[in-house]
Amino acid sequence: MTTSPTTPATASPTESPLLSAEGLRVTFPGRHGAVPSRAVDGVNLDIRPGEIVALVGESGCGKTTLARALLGLVPPTSGSVRFAGRPLDYSARALKAYRRRVQLVLQDPSGSLNPRHTVYEAVAEGLRIHGYGGDEQTAVAGALSRAGLRPPERFFLRYPHELSGGQRQRVVIAGALVLDPELIVADEPVASLDASVRGEILALLLRLRTELGLSALVVTHDLGLAWNIADRVAVMYLGRIVEAGDVEQVLTAPRHPYTQALLSVLPEAPGAPVVLSGEPPDPSRIPTGCRFHPRCQILSGGEAERAGVADACRTREPDVLGGSDVGQVACHWARTVVAP
Structure with a gap:
């Protein structure tokens, strides 16, 4: 941890949370009558507008399950998730609207991108799913540009195998940005990238927070990454957050x-x-x-x-x-x- 932590751009301690979990539990049934697995076992977590929160812990501690529950991909066994002050509605229509406002960025850009789709098709997919009524090409170009792929038109007809790892991750981020979300959940966003590229992607996420007011939950096992990008950190162990606070204080x-x-x-x-x-x-x-x-x-x-x-x-x-x-x-x- 060689650089100083970030300073929140817009988050205020008195501001109402954009996304919050209260008493969240996710339990998976055991096989053949075995004891159920308590993957998330009582979690309270707030993310305010313009804030980056890092969720850290060992593999298997429940980080990804918690992130999926916050996205509505896994229904909680008990507890609640609230977005913009309202309880999450798990109907198909409500979840579709919610996922336009909260987007997921996965750790493996190669696995996230269809190798048969061009960059344009990959980024435009979300617009088509959500019935975007504006100029699709302008929206795709804008998202690619914000993700650092410039000039964007140069990437429209390229395929994932023609891109570097960092460029593929930028395409994935552009696919999230094209819907103008308020919050992104990034699951190990730089884990599969070379060390030389990681800093560029982290700088991109910080710039997006500053320019767009984006909030982010960054799921990671890397405390050095948390130090360099987060405003707050929550440390998770065996389904529960065991320490949380300002990133400098905790680390x-x-x-x-x-x-x-x-x-x-x-x-x-x-x-x-x-x-x-x-x-x-x-x-x-x-x-x-x-x-x-x-x-x-x-x-x-x-x-x-x-x-x-x-x-x-x-x-x-x-x-x-x-x-x-x-x-x-x-x-x-x-x-x-x-x-x-």
Whole structure:
């Protein structure tokens, strides 16, 4: 993390959320009568207009399922999603209108683009699905230009295999921008790109936020990416957000042992990396007490015992965090020992 974090362009702590989740749970039935899998297990999260929020955590922690639930692609088992103050309506017509305002950008541009479609057809597809009544060619050219593909007409008849990885990702972003959304959900938007191209795509997302007032939820396992692009960060572990707050606050003074462990393996992190024991638990077998306690270096190292919270770590589940921008942590030890 070598550069300073971004400054929110339009988001205000007092502004009403554009998108919010409250008590969100997504449970998948187990096979052959097995215990259901609690992929998202009680999440509150707010995203305000013009704000970029990074959702970070290990693979399998529930990040993508949460993102899909926010997009209406996965109906919640319980809880609610609200957009612009209204509960999400899961009827086909309402979801179609909603997805014009909230667009998804996937991590693999090669898999997102039909190899038999030209760039023009790929970007125009959303316009045709939603019955756009304006000048299609002008809209496609404008979206490609905003995504950094200029002059746009030069790309109209090209196919995905004729483009570089960075150019393909820009086409995917243009396909989202062509509908003038208010929010984009970017799932690992630079994971498949070369290091030299990642910075260009991140700079593009920041510029779009500044110029268009776009909000964004960026799903990533990369804390360095979160530092460089986000206003706020939410750290997810085993279906639940365990720490959230201003990106500089969370990533320079992490309070949750899991966040501390994630940060410790970055190349520029001081001290020795924290090696967590075992793999993340199965979401169908969430431990009692704090869900992180079987892998927690604070508990295994005796610090929780000295703070008098070891029993609580093993037996009492921390409260679900609120969705606001206030710094929060779901950890008995951190709430006892580490000042907010």
